[in-house]
Amino acid sequence: MQRESMLQNVRERKQPWDIAVIGGGATGVGVAVDVAARGLDVVLVEAHDFGKGTSSRSTKLVHGGVRYLEQGNVPLVMSALKERGLLRRNAPHLVHDLAFVVPHYSWWEAPFYGIGLKLYDLLAGKYGFGASKLLTKEETLERLPALEPEELRGGVVYYDGQFDDARLLIHLAMTAADHGATLVNYCVATGLLRDADGYVNGLTARDEETGEELNIEARIVVNATGVFTDSVRRMADPEAEPLVVTSQGIHLVFDRSFLRSDTALMVPRTSDGRVLFVIPWHGHAVAGTTDTPVDAPSLEPRALDEEIEFILETAARYLTRPPTRADVLSVYVGLRPLVKGDGKTSALSRDHIIHVDTSGLLTITGGKWTTYRHMAEDCVDHAITLGRLRDEECTTKNLRIHGYLENSSSLGEMEVYGSDAEAIEGLAKDHASLGAQLHPDLPYIGAEIVWGARAEMARTVEDALARRTRALFLNADAAVAMAPAVARLLAGELGKDEAWIAAQVKAFRELAEQYKVA
Numbered sequence: 001m002q003r004e005s006m007l008q009n010v011r012e013r014k015q016p017w018d019i020a021v022i023g024g025g026a027t028g029v030g031v032a033v034d035v036a037a038r039g040l041d042v043v044l045v046e047a048h049d050f051g052k053g054t055s056s057r058s059t060k061l062v063h064g065g066v067r068y069l070e071q072g073n074v075p076l077v078m079s080a081l082k083e084r085g086l087l088r089r090n091a092p093h094l095v096h097d098l099a100f101v102v103p104h105y106s107w108w109e110a111p112f113y114g115i116g117l118k119l120y121d122l123l124a125g126k127y128g129f130g131a132s133k134l135l136t137k138e139e140t141l142e143r144l145p146a147l148e149p150e151e152l153r154g155g156v157v158y159y160d161g162q163f164d165d166a167r168l169l170i171h172l173a174m175t176a177a178d179h180g181a182t183l184v185n186y187c188v189a190t191g192l193l194r195d196a197d198g199y200v201n202g203l204t205a206r207d208e209e210t211g212e213e214l215n216i217e218a219r220i221v222v223n224a225t226g227v228f229t230d231s232v233r234r235m236a237d238p239e240a241e242p243l244v245v246t247s248q249g250i251h252l253v254f255d256r257s258f259l260r261s262d263t264a265l266m267v268p269r270t271s272d273g274r275v276l277f278v279i280p281w282h283g284h285a286v287a288g289t290t291d292t293p294v295d296a297p298s299l300e301p302r303a304l305d306e307e308i309e310f311i312l313e314t315a316a317r318y319l320t321r322p323p324t325r326a327d328v329l330s331v332y333v334g335l336r337p338l339v340k341g342d343g344k345t346s347a348l349s350r351d352h353i354i355h356v357d358t359s360g361l362l363t364i365t366g367g368k369w370t371t372y373r374h375m376a377e378d379c380v381d382h383a384i385t386l387g388r389l390r391d392e393e394c395t396t397k398n399l400r401i402h403g404y405l406e407n408s409s410s411l412g413e414m415e416v417y418g419s420d421a422e423a424i425e426g427l428a429k430d431h432a433s434l435g436a437q438l439h440p441d442l443p444y445i446g447a448e449i450v451w452g453a454r455a456e457m458a459r460t461v462e463d464a465l466a467r468r469t470r471a472l473f474l475n476a477d478a479a480v481a482m483a484p485a486v487a488r489l490l491a492g493e494l495g496k497d498e499a500w501i502a503a504q505v506k507a508f509r510e511l512a513e514q515y516k517v518a
Contacts, residue, residue: 003459018040018042024044028222033396036176036179039390065080081128083370085124099143102156114156143263147318166466189204209459220387222362229363236357246293246297247335248292250331255284255285303331352364428445461507461508483504
């Protein structure tokens with residue numbers, strides 16, 4: 001997957017694409033995979049890097065959503081549980097079972113949550129990950145030794161899925177490319193093209209690296225831009241009524257010692273009505289999340305002090321070692337695109353919607369990471385009808401995602417690359433300097449940076465340290481220390497000079513400040 005060859009595909013295209021997609025997050029890339037797997041022609045443009053926004057900033061869970069069950073949204077939960085099972089089957093190198101414990105500190109919690117989680121098991125049907133069961137106090141502490149024991153009565157264990165969101169997204173982009181899709185990052189959609197009747201029949205875009213202007217004709221244009229949905233819709237209709245409201249959720253990352261377990265903690269009811277997770281992830285502990293309404297979306301949302309304090313205070317009630325601000329290795333913030341409605345953002349539906357403007361622009365928004373495949377299938381079915389395209393059946397239920405590898409756990413930290421791990425290890429073997437860790441606190445090696453540039457369209461230090469590896473999300477200080485070496489490796493691959501290296505390191509250091517808690 002190389003950017004220049006992708007751009008060349010766009011330049012040389014003589015006839016309209018079947019479908020053009022704006023947006024390179026989970027929804028847009030999912031659509032590209034679906035279209036390409038059906039044998040149709042698809043081009044995708046992303047203004048920044050794949051997954052720059054919401055899709056790299058999740059709670060790292062592939063789940064049905066226990067909270068949505070409590071809200072009574074059984075269809076969403078059933079759909080998500082089925083998709084969870086399909087995703088584990090199609091990407092076993094990136095999606096794994098994870099045990100969660102819900103601790104009980106009051107007598108009524110055991111039957112209340114026990115019954116609810118049995119229903120969760122039931123709704124999963126043949127896609128279940130394991131049966132929930134009640135635990136004694138001793139069994140609960142055995143699974144979660146860092147849990148506060150005072151007044152603990154017991155717990156319930158249940159099973160859900162965990163994944164690396166940005167790594168899955170990159171492998172989905174590679175899957176789309178493997179099936180003939182053209183995808184270009186750092187290529188911003190600047191406007192929409194129209195036919196003689198005023199219907200949208202393509203888009204204009206600009207290559208952000210060179211300033212080159214591109215005209216992309218397509219029979220259908222799909223707007224899959226998440227929290228930026230309405231700004232794209234206003235390209236077609238400046239008076240378009242908003243479809244989306246935005247809320248933000250933050251996550252704090254700590255050293256693994258705060259959890260001391262491969263089991264996750266789930267607090268089912270916090271003071272703001274959400275659930276709190278503390279989960280093991282890449283050798284660290286991730287705690288989240290919050291739900292704070294946001295007036296306008298931004299590319300780099302910032303954590304509010306009250307959000308940080310909320311997570312610290314809530315986690316402190318349940319952990320024997322209360323985390324403090326000084327213990328936070330990184331804080332990352334994600335924005336949720338929620339379908340507009342009345343009431344609190346935490347109560348808004350996570351269902352997706354498909355909307356067709358009078359101009360013919362097809363928008364898909366809402367939803368959640370777990371249901372990206374089903375969303376894409378729904379979207380492409382609509383696009384085929386709307387664009388009068390060749391009617392091909394969806395094949396993604398059984399489509400193996402790039403890197404597919406069974407029994408990949410033996411790869412250790414390289415597991416997230418699946419079948420590509422062999423090539424990366426080969427780089428490290430051929431060039432000893434690429435086999436060395438870039439920082440003692442994180443497992444990443446130089447070969448991963450080189451691979452990211454050669455095969456995964458990494459263009460900047462941020463791409464390499466935030467999304468191709470997860471260094472910035474795990475330990476902001478360590479990521480900053482890695483930046484000069486990473487910039488030099490990228491410069492060698494991309495043909496950049498010393499001025500580029502200095503500018504990249506400076507830009508990354510400034511960005512990383514937002515991932516630190518003062």
